[in-house]
Amino acid sequence: MMTTIAEVAEHIRARELSPVALMQRTLDEIERLNSSVHAFVTVCGEEALAQARAAETEIAAGRYRGPLHGIPFAVKDVYQTKGIRTTAHSHALVDWIPDEDACTIARLRDAGAILAGKLATFEFSTGAAVEGPFPPARNPWNLAYTPMGSSSGSGAAVAAGMVFAALGGDTGGSVRLPAAACGCVGIRPTYGRVSRRGVIPLSWSLDAPGPITRSVRDCAYVLGAIAGYDPEDPASAKRDVPDFAADLERPIRGMRVGVDRAHFFNSEFVEPSVIELVDRALEVLRAQGAVLVPVALPMLEYVHAAQNIIHVCESHAYQAPRVFRDPRKYGPTVRAYFRLGAFLSARDYLQAQRVRELIRREMVRAFGDVDVIAAPTLSRWAERFDEVDTGTRFGKLTGKPNLMIPFSNAGVPAITVPCGFSADGLPLGLQIAGRPFAETTVFQVAAAYERATPWHTQHPKMEALA
Amino acid sequence: VGPIDGNCQQRHATLGDRPPGDVSVKRLESLDDLRVEAQNAGLADLADDELRFLKRYYDHAYAMNALLAEVDTSDAEPATVFKADAPS
Numbered sequence: 001m002m003t004t005i006a007e008v009a010e011h012i013r014a015r016e017l018s019p020v021a022l023m024q025r026t027l028d029e030i031e032r033l034n035s036s037v038h039a040f041v042t043v044c045g046e047e048a049l050a051q052a053r054a055a056e057t058e059i060a061a062g063r064y065r066g067p068l069h070g071i072p073f074a075v076k077d078v079y080q081t082k083g084i085r086t087t088a089h090s091h092a093l094v095d096w097i098p099d100e101d102a103c104t105i106a107r108l109r110d111a112g113a114i115l116a117g118k119l120a121t122f123e124f125s126t127g128a129a130v131e132g133p134f135p136p137a138r139n140p141w142n143l144a145y146t147p148m149g150s151s152s153g154s155g156a157a158v159a160a161g162m163v164f165a166a167l168g169g170d171t172g173g174s175v176r177l178p179a180a181a182c183g184c185v186g187i188r189p190t191y192g193r194v195s196r197r198g199v200i201p202l203s204w205s206l207d208a209p210g211p212i213t214r215s216v217r218d219c220a221y222v223l224g225a226i227a228g229y230d231p232e233d234p235a236s237a238k239r240d241v242p243d244f245a246a247d248l249e250r251p252i253r254g255m256r257v258g259v260d261r262a263h264f265f266n267s268e269f270v271e272p273s274v275i276e277l278v279d280r281a282l283e284v285l286r287a288q289g290a291v292l293v294p295v296a297l298p299m300l301e302y303v304h305a306a307q308n309i310i311h312v313c314e315s316h317a318y319q320a321p322r323v324f325r326d327p328r329k330y331g332p333t334v335r336a337y338f339r340l341g342a343f344l345s346a347r348d349y350l351q352a353q354r355v356r357e358l359i360r361r362e363m364v365r366a367f368g369d370v371d372v373i374a375a376p377t378l379s380r381w382a383e384r385f386d387e388v389d390t391g392t393r394f395g396k397l398t399g400k401p402n403l404m405i406p407f408s409n410a411g412v413p414a415i416t417v418p419c420g421f422s423a424d425g426l427p428l429g430l431q432i433a434g435r436p437f438a439e440t441t442v443f444q445v446a447a448a449y450e451r452a453t454p455w456h457t458q459h460p461k462m463e464a465l466a
Numbered sequence: 467v468g469p470i471d472g473n474c475q476q477r478h479a480t481l482g483d484r485p486p487g488d489v490s491v492k493r494l495e496s497l498d499d500l501r502v503e504a505q506n507a508g509l510a511d512l513a514d515d516e517l518r519f520l521k522r523y524y525d526h527a528y529a530m531n532a533l534l535a536e537v538d539t540s541d542a543e544p545a546t547v548f549k550a551d552a553p554s
Contacts, residue, residue, distance in 0.1 A: 305530035355537045357543065360545075
């Protein structure tokens with residue numbers, strides 16, 4: 001089912017497509033594909049069908065709620081789901097059944113969307129692709145490769161056509177990374193735009209829930225449903241939620257697109273074939289009238305260090321009681337990672353947060369001169385399962401930089417949109433970041449690029465997956 | 467470095483700015499150093515293979531701290547999510 005929410009929603013609204021038939025087809029696809037893709041760790045079959053019947057009745061009675069009504073979605077298994085186990089892909093929580101939905105799930109249900117199931121992740125959103133109680137999700141474009149992570153199942157399920165949309169969690173790129181590696185669209189919203197309540201924390205000051213979809217418009221629809229102030233999330237921003245799809249058709253002529261070649265196009269750290277494809281993507285934006293403007297963000301020299309020290313300290317604070325008590329319930333990667341904070345000081349943590357503030361200021365200043373900043377999403381192609389090295393998760397210091405961290409660290413919105421393929425058929429993403437709370441602008445530029453290119457119309461070969 | 471008012475100066479004095487290059491913790495050079503520190507932190511009886519794995523991470527973290535210590539942050543207050551009027 002490689003259609004989009006925007007396409008099927010029209011048929012549902014016109015009562016030409018039954019939500020029950022759509023959900024049954026979704027469950028059939030999950031059944032057909034999951035033994036090879038392993039995107040789902042829990043499927044909500046009967047409950048989902050019951051909700052689809054309720055949606056059908058409601059729509060038939062003239063109470064159509066909007067483009068997500070009757071649409072199947074799924075979530076990374078760190079989102080709490082009332083009455084449905086929530087495992088974080090870990091033996092530590094393998095039997096946990098929450099008694100409340102995450103705020104984001106409640107909001108999607110209010111919009112009429114229907115939860116089809118829970119998705120694989122790297123353990124507690126930060127472990128290795130190959131650890132935990134369930135098989136790892138595989139990349140639908142080539143099952144020998146990881147979908148990248150940590151929202152691995154979210155990227156894989158959407159790319160394979162198992163659901164129309166999935167929620168992931170982005171601390172240092174975990175929405176954008178699997179979205180790009182799986183040929184999907186994914187956005188990390190501004191920190192505070194979407195409530196974190198009910199999402200198992202990884203790093204409180206960095207975590208941002210966000211959607212993965214097969215089109216920019218679908219991504220705008222889902223973000224519109226989950227965004228908004230939540231008084232029960234201390235980081236939630238009191239901001240109005242605009243219509244994120246409002247400017248999708250607006251031309252980008254005259255818009256200023258910042259490009260920091262020193263950091264994001266440095267061939268010492270970024271694959272030359274990746275640079276080549278993203279340079280072509282920038283030319284597509286220029287051909288539509290956008291102006292490419294050089295920007296310099298020298299503080300990014302420190303961004304990996306600041307991000308990782310914050311991440312290590314905050315995840316240690318959250319996980320230490322359990323990982324000290326029951327270490328064997330954690331895979332070796334997260335076990336070591338969550339213990340690491342015990343060797344760092346309060347001063348280390350606060351120095352990292354202070355450096356982060358300087359990075360944020362520099363980026364906000366740069367946005368004074370440009371509308372968006374464009375960059376590759378990935379520095380390299382997706383990795384094969386037999387290449388996974390659990391000891392090298394610290395990015396630039398090991399020669400594998402994470403190009404999404406700068407925007408996570410600064411807390412600004414950043415989207416990835418498909419921008420081509422490697423010689424052996426693995427997808428790549430163009431990353432577009434914007435000013436704080438300027439998601440509408442980010443969507444506008446992403447949609448302009450999407451309209452001008454064919455990448456989003458290409459999908460994995462489904463017969464090879466079944 | 468931007469202008470600092472009196473209140474800011476007082477706050478910074480309280481937090482204690484460190485000179486550039488000052489890494490707050492002693493480097494744990496050997497596996498035995500790490501073992502002792504782990505025991506002090508409540509992580510007793512870690513097997514050698516666990517310690518070796520942890521040491522790889524520790525060495526990265528130390529290098530990151532050393533890099534961050536180069537930055538003059540005297541004008542930067544750390545970001546927090548604390549809100550005095552949050553629901554109880």
